Amino acid sequence: MNRVRVLLFNSAIGPLDYSVPAGMELPAGSVVQVPLGPRRIDGIVWDAGALDATEVEASRLRPVAARHDIPPLSAPLRRLIDWTADYYLAPPAAVARMALPSGSLLGPGRAITEYRLNGSVPVRMTPQRQKAYDALEGAQATVRELAALAEVSEGVIRSLVQSGAFEAVEVPVDRPYPRPDPDHITPVLNDEQREAATRLAQAVAAAEPTPFLLDGVTGSGKTEVYFEAVAQALRQGKQTLLLLPEIALTQPFLTRIEKRFGTTPVAWHSGLKQTERRRAWNAIITGDARIIVGARSALFLPYANLGVIIVDEAHETSFKQEDGVRYNARDVAVMRGRFEGCPVVLSSATPALESRVMAEAGRYEALTLTHRYGGAQLPRIALIDLTENPPPRGQWIAPPLIEAMRERLERGEQTLLFLNRRGYAPLTLCRNCGHRFKCPNCSAWMVDHRLSGRLACHHCGHAEPSPSACPECGESDCLVACGPGVERIADEVAAIFPQARRAIVTSDTIWSPEKAAEFVAAVEARAIDIIIGTQLVTKGYHFPDLTLVGVIDADIGLEGGDLRAGERTFQQIAQVSGRAGRAAKPGEVFLQTRHPDAPVIDALVHGDREAFYAAETQARRDANVPPFGRLAAIIISSEDHDEARDAARQTGASAPELDGFAVYGPAPAPLSLLRGRHRFRLLVHARRNVEMQRIIRQWLDPMRWPPGVRVAVDVDPYSFV
Incomplete structure (x- = not known):
C-alpha cells in the first residue's frame, strides 16, 4: 500500500x-x-x-x-x-x-522541570506574589500549573522563580508504576457475595464479552465482589478499567483499592497534572498500568490488554456527556467490552431502568446481592408530612428531624442532611421593586453563594459580587433570599446546634480528589457531627457512625417534565438513605415531603423497589419511550434569537414524514438562553425498530445553516432543558 x-x-x-x-x-x-x-x-x-x-x-x-x-x-x-x-x-x-492526549504529550517523555517553594522569601513581595506564595505551600508542578493553582499569571510565578523563591526539580515522566498484587489481602465474602464473585472471575478468565448487572442493596459489598474480577484480570496479566461518576470520589476509592491490592492504581481524570497525564497515558498504551480508575473520558483510552470493565454507580446520569460528543459512558462501556472480548460489570444499588430491562430480556446477566454485609440492617425510613408538621416560619428542618438530630449528637453519632441544591438560595429578589437577579448569559436565576460572597450562574459559570443594594431601584437592605440551598440549611443547623461540628459537601467545597480525601478523613476521625450535602454525598461513602439521614426536600426532583424524574428521585433518595446504618449501629432516614402519596415516595417508605420499577416500566412501555422507544434531541442555537428561530423552523419544515418516526417542535428550549446563545429544540420520537440515526443523517446532512448557527444532535438524551 x-x-x-x-x-x-x-x-x-x-x-x-x-x-x-x-x-x-x-x-x-x-x-x-x-x-x-x-x-x-x-x-x-x-x-x-x-x-x-x-x-x-x-x-x-x-x-x-x-x-x-x-x-x-x-x-x-x-x-x-x-x-x-x-x-x-x-x-x-x-x-x-x-x-489521545495533546500532541505535546505523545510519545516517550523526557524528564520535565517542576518547581516548588524552597522557604526563601523574596525581598520584593507584591500582592500577587504574596497570593501565590500563600497558595502554593507544599505544591510542586510546572509554571503553568502553579499559576492555575494560585490563580495568578504565569509571569508572577516566573518572577518568583527568578527571585529564588522556587527551586527546580527534574521529574522523570515515564517511570513505571508499582504492580498491584491480586492476593495482597484475601477478603472474607459471604455466600451470596462469593457466588457472584466466582461468576465474574470465571467470565474474566474465559474472556467472555458478557455484560453483567451487579444489583445489590446499599452496603451489600458490591465493591468487594467486583474486586475479585479485578484480581482475576491481574493474575492473567490483563488491565482493569474502573469508571467512577465523579472525580471527587477518586481519592477515597484509590485508597480502598490500595488496601486490597497493595498499591495505588493509575488515575485518569481532568484534575491530573501534565506530567501525571503523560505518565498514565504511556503506561496504559504499553500495558504497564494494570488498574485504571477514571472518569468517563477514560473509556476511550488505548488499553493494551483489557480484561474487565467496571462501571461503578452505573445508574448515575453524570456518565452521560452533555456537550461535544454526547455519549453515555455506561452504554459505550458495554460496546467496548464486546469489541475487546471482555466482561463489563454495571454495579448499582438502584440500576437504571434501561439496564434492568436488558437483564430481564437476557441481554445482560443479572447478579443480585439482597443483604447488607456483616449483618448490618437497611435503615428504617419515615415520612415527615410538611403539610401537617411544618418547620417554624423561616426554617426548613421539621421538628421531628431536629429531635432525631439532637438524639444523635447526644449519642456521639453522625447525621447527614441532604438537599440537592448548591449555594444559599436559588433566587434573590428585591422586596421593594420585585427585581430578580438573572444571569446575563442564560435564562436562569443567579444563585446566592454566601460562603464566597457572590451570585453565580450554575449553567455558564458567570459570577458577580453579592450586591448590598438593588441595582434596579437602588434600595439597600431590601434583598430577599428565596428558598433554601445547602448553605442556608447549614446556617439553620448552626443556629439550632451551635456546638455541632459541621461540613458542607458540594462541588463548591469538594472540587478535587484531594479535597474529598480530606473530607473522608475528617468524618472517619469523628471531627464532623453533621454533614450537609448535595448529590455528591450519595455515592459510595461508608461512614460507620453515620446513623441518621434527613432529606430536606424529597419532592425537588419530581418537578419538571423529565421522563426520568421519578426514577432519578427514587435512585437519589435510595442512595443517600443507604449512607445510614452501614455498620453495627442501626440507621434511620427521614423524608420531608409535601406529597406523601406520590408513588415514588410510597415505594421508598415501604421498601417496595420492585413495585416502583414495575410501574415505571409499564408507564414507559405504554408511552413507547426509552428503553422501549427511541428519542433524539436536535438543539439549534445562535447568538441571534431570530436567526436561531428561523433555522429551527427551516429544520422542522424539512423533517421527514415516515411511519414510526415523529418530530415534535421546534420550540424554545426550557433553558432558552445558555452561555449567550438562544436555543430551540426539536424532539425525535421513533419506534425501536426504526433506523433513527440513518434517517436523521439523511435529513440533516444536506441542510445548510448560517455561519452563526450551531446544530447539535443528542441521541438518547438525558437532559431536556
Whole structure:
C-alpha cells in the first residue's frame, strides 16, 4: 500500500488520503503527523474503506510527514470509535480525539522541570506574589500549573522563580508504576457475595464479552465482589478499567483499592497534572498500568490488554456527556467490552431502568446481592408530612428531624442532611421593586453563594459580587433570599446546634480528589457531627457512625417534565438513605415531603423497589419511550434569537414524514438562553425498530445553516432543558 487514509484531528475537514514515504511502515491505527496546507496536523491511519473521503489521484497525494513513536491504536478501539461516531451522530475525529492526549504529550517523555517553594522569601513581595506564595505551600508542578493553582499569571510565578523563591526539580515522566498484587489481602465474602464473585472471575478468565448487572442493596459489598474480577484480570496479566461518576470520589476509592491490592492504581481524570497525564497515558498504551480508575473520558483510552470493565454507580446520569460528543459512558462501556472480548460489570444499588430491562430480556446477566454485609440492617425510613408538621416560619428542618438530630449528637453519632441544591438560595429578589437577579448569559436565576460572597450562574459559570443594594431601584437592605440551598440549611443547623461540628459537601467545597480525601478523613476521625450535602454525598461513602439521614426536600426532583424524574428521585433518595446504618449501629432516614402519596415516595417508605420499577416500566412501555422507544434531541442555537428561530423552523419544515418516526417542535428550549446563545429544540420520537440515526443523517446532512448557527444532535438524551 502506497497510500493511507488518515482521520485528521479536525472535524471540519474529514479524512484525507496521503502517500506513504519509502521505508515508513504505517499499519492501521498508527498516529501520524501530516501536512495540511502550510502546517502539520496530527491524525490516525484508519482502516481502508472504513471512512468516506474524496478520491484523489496518487500523483497528487502529499506524503505523511512523520509517525509518532507509540503503538498503533488497536482494532477494537478503532471499531469503538466508528460505532460511537455512528450511533451518537458525532464526527469520527471528535471521538478519536478522546483516545489521545495533546500532541505535546505523545510519545516517550523526557524528564520535565517542576518547581516548588524552597522557604526563601523574596525581598520584593507584591500582592500577587504574596497570593501565590500563600497558595502554593507544599505544591510542586510546572509554571503553568502553579499559576492555575494560585490563580495568578504565569509571569508572577516566573518572577518568583527568578527571585529564588522556587527551586527546580527534574521529574522523570515515564517511570513505571508499582504492580498491584491480586492476593495482597484475601477478603472474607459471604455466600451470596462469593457466588457472584466466582461468576465474574470465571467470565474474566474465559474472556467472555458478557455484560453483567451487579444489583445489590446499599452496603451489600458490591465493591468487594467486583474486586475479585479485578484480581482475576491481574493474575492473567490483563488491565482493569474502573469508571467512577465523579472525580471527587477518586481519592477515597484509590485508597480502598490500595488496601486490597497493595498499591495505588493509575488515575485518569481532568484534575491530573501534565506530567501525571503523560505518565498514565504511556503506561496504559504499553500495558504497564494494570488498574485504571477514571472518569468517563477514560473509556476511550488505548488499553493494551483489557480484561474487565467496571462501571461503578452505573445508574448515575453524570456518565452521560452533555456537550461535544454526547455519549453515555455506561452504554459505550458495554460496546467496548464486546469489541475487546471482555466482561463489563454495571454495579448499582438502584440500576437504571434501561439496564434492568436488558437483564430481564437476557441481554445482560443479572447478579443480585439482597443483604447488607456483616449483618448490618437497611435503615428504617419515615415520612415527615410538611403539610401537617411544618418547620417554624423561616426554617426548613421539621421538628421531628431536629429531635432525631439532637438524639444523635447526644449519642456521639453522625447525621447527614441532604438537599440537592448548591449555594444559599436559588433566587434573590428585591422586596421593594420585585427585581430578580438573572444571569446575563442564560435564562436562569443567579444563585446566592454566601460562603464566597457572590451570585453565580450554575449553567455558564458567570459570577458577580453579592450586591448590598438593588441595582434596579437602588434600595439597600431590601434583598430577599428565596428558598433554601445547602448553605442556608447549614446556617439553620448552626443556629439550632451551635456546638455541632459541621461540613458542607458540594462541588463548591469538594472540587478535587484531594479535597474529598480530606473530607473522608475528617468524618472517619469523628471531627464532623453533621454533614450537609448535595448529590455528591450519595455515592459510595461508608461512614460507620453515620446513623441518621434527613432529606430536606424529597419532592425537588419530581418537578419538571423529565421522563426520568421519578426514577432519578427514587435512585437519589435510595442512595443517600443507604449512607445510614452501614455498620453495627442501626440507621434511620427521614423524608420531608409535601406529597406523601406520590408513588415514588410510597415505594421508598415501604421498601417496595420492585413495585416502583414495575410501574415505571409499564408507564414507559405504554408511552413507547426509552428503553422501549427511541428519542433524539436536535438543539439549534445562535447568538441571534431570530436567526436561531428561523433555522429551527427551516429544520422542522424539512423533517421527514415516515411511519414510526415523529418530530415534535421546534420550540424554545426550557433553558432558552445558555452561555449567550438562544436555543430551540426539536424532539425525535421513533419506534425501536426504526433506523433513527440513518434517517436523521439523511435529513440533516444536506441542510445548510448560517455561519452563526450551531446544530447539535443528542441521541438518547438525558437532559431536556
